[in-house]
Amino acid sequence: MAYDYEKSIRPGKLPHIWCPGCGHGIVMKGLIRAMDTCGLDKNNTAIVSGIGCASRLPGYMDCCTLHTAHGRAAAFAAGVKMAKPEMNVLIVGGDGDGVAIGGNHFIHACRRNMDMTYVVLNNNIYGMTGGQFSPTTPTGANASTTPYGNPDPTFDISKLAIGAGATFVARTTAFHATQIDKLIAEGIKHKGMSVIEVLDDCPTCFGRRNKFRSVVDMMKRLKEVAVPVQAAAKMPAEKLEGKILTGVLFKEERPEYCAEYAKIIEKAKGANA
């Protein structure tokens, strides 16, 4: 049977705004499958985003959706979750949105360990504004604001999330379509802050400037650079140069923020009684 994505999408909203070959659509399909796997109730699920091409994703989803301001998704989401902890809260957005302008909210969301799932669509560029470099644009790559090549070092978003305290961190790519939903589903089921970084393609703004002949070329590159963590463990260091580890990169159990706050409420009510 063809997969029924339409039941999760608001009627009349397709076609979406993304360019031909933009990986955001592939990630959105993965997200829908993951939500199905976890049996999330639409009424009780909020999808929160910032600003950017990736951040337009919630508008298509038939849930409680919140398209906020650039970089602020994680902070809005924290408010939703704190005020209604029984809601499933998912965050989606781009690399610029999440770790440039939103970097502060991102790391603190990881640190608090609220039960939320953040899917970062990392296409290594600012797509919506026409291809300026982001904190994940490779050093030396071309962007509209790096006429002599990008001088900036990069963030590794997954490492950033682990360092900041997220308790489930996984990475995959838009090429590894079946892994996207599996990892997101695992993240949703995990009790605590989960970050799923999906390496994505932006043919319009990144591909064109960086000598990719086509979307398919970009997909093939994603296939080539990805090495599953388990395989990487058995590989010599020189073979891992330029590769990107995929799969579940980190997982630990740590007290979840809202559960801890519920105890505070009990304590305060007790003191009041």
Added chain:
Amino acid sequence: MAKKTALVQGNEACAHGAVYAGCKFFAGYPITPSTEVAEVLAAELPKVGGSFIQMEDEIGAMAAILGGSLTGAKALTATSGPGVSLKQELIGYACIAEIPCVIVNVMRGGPSTGMPTGPGQSDVMQARWGTHGDHAAIAVAPESIQEIFTETVRAFNLAEKYRMPVQILFDEIVGHMRERIEYPEPGELEVIDRAKPDVSPEDYKPYDSSKGDIPPLASFGSEYRFHVTGLNKAADGFPTTKPDLVDAEERRQIRKVEANRKDIEKNEEYMTEDAEVLIFAFGSTSRSARYAVNELRKEGIKAGLFRPITLWPFPEERIAALGKQVKGMVVAEMNLGQMIYEVERVTKGSCKLEGAFRVDGEPITPAQIMEKVKEVN
């Protein structure tokens, strides 16, 4: 039974007023001289099943209260000048997405770090025009501890009723001053909750203005699923660039305040009936102004005080009328001239106008005001 009274600080009264109003969510970031609002709510909110979160910065705090408010919770943040500056983009978000929330600004001087422990009234224009784009604004400016309590309740009521952000502005002096106040009994003050949709989830449109300028707001996590964005949007909440829809939406969001000025505006007038000179003062400055009125009257000068409790929308009609009644007006404010521009705009030269300004971290004295009154009398 005797009323419950307590000796409290302005910031504490604000926090207790919020709880009285039904506030269930606070997000903030510490900053002098507002921090006590957060400290009290950290203790009080969990007692009533609400929640408190200290965010990583004021932008995050503003974002969090908007997220919280969308779940149906009455939400508050409190800060001071530098924090309000950081919140501006999201105050605009609250305006366009029409999300009820209350923002407390315990004013100090500025710009920038200024004098963190000194009082100021220099954020009043920011409260009107701080965020970019066209938008309406509601801001209240209590002068006493008791009034901080009641105006906090009213700020929540206005936010919920008009589905928009409301700012409470008071300065460091009232924020940190202690006075004995009476706690109103439950039910004594009106408490308004936002209107809920009266249509089925299938028919619900979050910005449907066919039944009035303030569309009911459903809550996230109910059977109503809807979309919220900061883009210009159509009635269904989804982005639009259609000129007629954008225009109608922007005008409605301003009209909902303009058309309801009578309900929103609140002023105090002291000895204005026969006044020949008027002092326009708000917040803690009006305490000096009232004293000045009494002193001037003793000297035979027919002075009066107009004190806007609602700073925004500006009390245009009444000030225009008083401008015709009196020979001169003095605007007393702890800044170098902000509300005076509004008074000037509205009186259109119908009376003499002077300002009594001060920004050195000390309050404006009655003597300073009296001197200016004599110049315009």
Added chain:
Amino acid sequence: MSSPRVEVIDRLCKGCSICVEFCPTRVFEMDGFIAKVVKEDACIKCMQCELRCPDFAVKVHTE
């Protein structure tokens, strides 16, 4: 078992050619700016096309 019916929804296809390239049995071809099913019989129901199409434009009906 009936053979699958591979469908490209013209209205949604943006012509990225991902389905053309990643179908192991070359069921699709580009037809101007959109993809077209040219060898439906060759389909082995691997679902690669449906999984990868970024535009929700391919459906593989397997029964």
